[in-house]
Amino acid sequence: MGTKTVDGQDPHVFASGNINAYIMFLGEAPGAEEVLQRIPLVGRAGKFFEANILLPAGLCRERVYITNSVLCRPNKNRTPFLGEIEECRIHLDAQILLVSPKLIVTLGNAPLYAACEEDRITQKHGVLRWSREWSDGRKIPVFPMFHPAYCLRGSGLAEMKQDVEMLTDLVKKITAGEVLL
Numbered sequence: 001m002g003t004k005t006v007d008g009q010d011p012h013v014f015a016s017g018n019i020n021a022y023i024m025f026l027g028e029a030p031g032a033e034e035v036l037q038r039i040p041l042v043g044r045a046g047k048f049f050e051a052n053i054l055l056p057a058g059l060c061r062e063r064v065y066i067t068n069s070v071l072c073r074p075n076k077n078r079t080p081f082l083g084e085i086e087e088c089r090i091h092l093d094a095q096i097l098l099v100s101p102k103l104i105v106t107l108g109n110a111p112l113y114a115a116c117e118e119d120r121i122t123q124k125h126g127v128l129r130w131s132r133e134w135s136d137g138r139k140i141p142v143f144p145m146f147h148p149a150y151c152l153r154g155s156g157l158a159e160m161k162q163d164v165e166m167l168t169d170l171v172k173k174i175t176a177g178e179v180l181l
Helices: 032-037 044-054 082-099 109-116 148-152 157-175
Strands: 015-017 023-027 065-068 103-107 141-145
Touching: 023 082, 023 109, 032 044, 044 148, 044 157, 065 082, 082 109, 103 109, 103 157, 109 141, 141 157
Parallel strands: 023 065, 023 103, 103 141
Antiparallel strands: 015 065
């Protein structure tokens, strides 16, 4: 993916959160603020994520694991290409093995592709599905949602609120030890 920098910083951002988390949030790619702070989802979209997804679902950053489909910032902050997602799949697989989440919440189309090899987030958000098979042979429940940046542009707000209600129910089921699929 090239070695473009933001203010002289290496563009790679790994992950943050709890490696023992039951829930993994999978974003798209680091933005400028994420590169500078070395933490995923901390820019404007990250603030929206915390206030409008995590908090209403009864979650906080310390209880979840957050990473991206690709670990470095694409040139001009564009959506990652499928080839870039494929190149980073080994890193995502390693994180899946490390964390062993009970639920992956994808934020946007690129993460949906990374986790499920599917696209069309506008049609598939809010519907629980199985992930692709990871290197340990497991499939993990995936809950697709719109990316916070999409919602910040004024799109998908009503759908996002409904998805957060569903996510809240999924969190309760996971906490109670229920199987999701």
